[in-house]
Amino acid sequence: MILLEDVSKTYQTGVRAVKDLDLRINDGEFVFVTGKSGSGKSTLFKLLTREITPEEGSIIVNDFDLDSIRRRQIPRFRRSIGVVFQDFRLLNDRNVYENVAFAQRVIGASGYEIRTNVPRMLKLTGLSHKYKNMPYELSGGEQQRVAIARALVNQPRVILADEPTGNLDEANTAEIMKLLEDINQMGTTVVVITHSRAMVETMHKRVITMDKGRIVSDSGALQPRGGSVVLPEDVKSRQKRRIIRRRETL
Amino acid sequence: MRTFLYSLRQGLANLRRNWLFSVASIATVSACIFLFCLFYSIIANVRGIVYTAETTVGITVFFDKDADDVRKAEIRDAIISKGGVKEVVYTSADQAWEEFKTDYLGDDAEELSAAFADDNPLADSDSYEIFLEDIEDQESMASYISGLPGVREVNYANTVVSVLKSLNRVIYILSAVIIGVLVAVSVFLISNTISVAAAFRKRENEIMRLIGATDFMIRAPFVVEGLVIGLVGAIIPLCAVFFIYRRVMDYFMAWLSGFSSDAGLIGLVPLERIFPELCAYGLIFGAGMGFIVSFFTIRKHLKV
Ligand SMILES: Nc1ncnc2c1ncn2[C@@H]1O[C@H](COP(=O)(O)OP(=O)(O)OP(=O)(O)O)[C@@H](O)[C@H]1O
Numbered sequence: 001m002i003l004l005e006d007v008s009k010t011y012q013t014g015v016r017a018v019k020d021l022d023l024r025i026n027d028g029e030f031v032f033v034t035g036k037s038g039s040g041k042s043t044l045f046k047l048l049t050r051e052i053t054p055e056e057g058s059i060i061v062n063d064f065d066l067d068s069i070r071r072r073q074i075p076r077f078r079r080s081i082g083v084v085f086q087d088f089r090l091l092n093d094r095n096v097y098e099n100v101a102f103a104q105r106v107i108g109a110s111g112y113e114i115r116t117n118v119p120r121m122l123k124l125t126g127l128s129h130k131y132k133n134m135p136y137e138l139s140g141g142e143q144q145r146v147a148i149a150r151a152l153v154n155q156p157r158v159i160l161a162d163e164p165t166g167n168l169d170e171a172n173t174a175e176i177m178k179l180l181e182d183i184n185q186m187g188t189t190v191v192v193i194t195h196s197r198a199m200v201e202t203m204h205k206r207v208i209t210m211d212k213g214r215i216v217s218d219s220g221a222l223q224p225r226g227g228s229v230v231l232p233e234d235v236k237s238r239q240k241r242r243i244i245r246r247r248e249t250l
Numbered sequence: 251m252r253t254f255l256y257s258l259r260q261g262l263a264n265l266r267r268n269w270l271f272s273v274a275s276i277a278t279v280s281a282c283i284f285l286f287c288l289f290y291s292i293i294a295n296v297r298g299i300v301y302t303a304e305t306t307v308g309i310t311v312f313f314d315k316d317a318d319d320v321r322k323a324e325i326r327d328a329i330i331s332k333g334g335v336k337e338v339v340y341t342s343a344d345q346a347w348e349e350f351k352t353d354y355l356g357d358d359a360e361e362l363s364a365a366f367a368d369d370n371p372l373a374d375s376d377s378y379e380i381f382l383e384d385i386e387d388q389e390s391m392a393s394y395i396s397g398l399p400g401v402r403e404v405n406y407a408n409t410v411v412s413v414l415k416s417l418n419r420v421i422y423i424l425s426a427v428i429i430g431v432l433v434a435v436s437v438f439l440i441s442n443t444i445s446v447a448a449a450f451r452k453r454e455n456e457i458m459r460l461i462g463a464t465d466f467m468i469r470a471p472f473v474v475e476g477l478v479i480g481l482v483g484a485i486i487p488l489c490a491v492f493f494i495y496r497r498v499m500d501y502f503m504a505w506l507s508g509f510s511s512d513a514g515l516i517g518l519v520p521l522e523r524i525f526p527e528l529c530a531y532g533l534i535f536g537a538g539m540g541f542i543v544s545f546f547t548i549r550k551h552l553k554v
Pocket residue numbers: 011012013015016017035036037038039040041042043044086
């Protein structure tokens with residue numbers, strides 16, 4: 001489950017990229033986040049991976065409270081999610097195979113697991129023939145698929161993808177979307193950030209639209225499933241404390 | 251184990267990518283450890299020489315001309331009663347003359363000694379030679395004996411030994427200073443090598459962190475890099491020492507035998523005895539330095 005309450009993020013430059021955001025995504029959901037360029041989508045993504053921290057509000061992902069999480073717990077949290085970055089972030093000093101294998105090494109997978117899972121992922125993303133190439137020897141679309149393979153290889157509970165098909169042609173986009181849908185069918189929560197209205201419209205999934213750091217529409221909020229938000233007790237009480245704390249500082 | 255192999259491979263990759271710095275670091279560590287071996291060997295050998303000198307050369311006591319056997323026996327008792335005496339050996343005048351002849355006159359002994367005939371030139375040179383339990387007591391014992399009635403002269407290997415001892419102290423201080431400077435240079439260079447590697451891989455490390463790598467996984471390759479620098483930096487000079495040491499000892503031995511016939515007894519330390527010590531200290535020194543420096547450098551660099 002992903003739960004954001006009253007989250008605001010202001011960058012050092014003074015840009016308020018996310019404002020008072022409330023959002024709940026249940027386990028097993030497939031969600032699109034759309035919005036204009038600069039509307040705060042990537043900021044939301046970075047908040048969810050704890051690459052950055054908000055100055056206000058609380059974020060819970062996979063039972064990890066990203067506000068109070070201990071430094072030492074962060075790697076464990078990040079292993080529970082699979083991330084596809086908008087700029088891929090491949091390891092430029094190693095080849096395609098090693099890039100995907102690295103995600104497995106991080107979780108302490110055995111040599112056997114790595115040798116079976118990595119080729120399987122590469123096949124799934126159509127990269128089998130390029131496994132020896134270095135990232136800079138690949139096209140944008142191929143790099144993107146490596147990034148996706150890396151995010152999927154550990155079979156995380158949640159997949160977060162920032163523009164995973166931004167550099168792909170229609171056929172490839174459809175394939176990746178099919179892949180994400182299959183993975184979602186198997187129970188993984190999928191959050192996809194995208195510009196592509198066409199993709200959003202053909203997929204018939206929950207769509208969250210952002211503008212100027214706020215959620216301006218949420219198709220899922222109308223559905224009974226995502227509608228009524230029931231907070232766990234500890235979250236409620238923590239929120240109360242936080243509100244009190246904030247009042248005190250005012 | 252898996253992580254270890256992974257770290258090892260990455261660490262070696264770091265070294266290769268950054269080879270100029272790596273070579274410089276290894277070279278300084280090598281120089282450092284080579285000098286350490288050199289000084290260690292010198293000190294060990296000088297100490298060996300001092301030890302043999304002290305244990306084989308005792309205190310020699312000569313008597314007054316008018317001292318009779320009773321007096322000499324009293325002196326002996328007085329010496330023994332002081333305590334700490336291992337052995338008191340009496341050398342008669344005749345024995346002293348015989349020894350002198352063989353030691354110093356060599357091949358010409360017969361001709362030269364014939365000139366003296368039965369007239370022993372060392373007639374009054376009968377003596378006690380005293381060996382102590384503890385060499386350190388030699389000086390106080392010597393001064394005690396010289397105060398006894400009937401004693402004409404007391405000799406002991408004081409001068410040579412104390413010169414060697416102070417020489418050793420000088421070498422000790424000198425080596426400490428030089429090695430200290432070299433350690434500082436090595437630390438600086440290793441630290442720089444690791445910093446460069448870390449800067450080079452900053453983006454990579456950041457990505458690793460974002461996909462869930464622990465600090466340990468991110469840092470281990472750099473520590474391995476430092477460790478390899480230290481170990482290679484130790485192994486190179488140790489190999490050099492292994493091949494050079496014996497040669498130097500042979501030269502030295504040949505040089506010494508020009509002075510004295512029993513140079514073999516001089517107390518040089520053979521390679522077989524000193525090499526294990528040098529290996530142990532050298533490897534610990536190198537590996538320790540590489541490990542500690544890279545550990546702290548990388549900790550500073552990858553704090554976030
Ligand atoms: N590191 C940063 N420092 C300062 N400002 C930033 C930073 N990252 C983003 N911003 C600003 O925050 C706002 C939101 O940026 P964000 O990257 O979240 O947009 P986005 O919705 O992902 O856009 P796009 O669709 O182009 O990827 C923008 O105004 C951007 O200029």
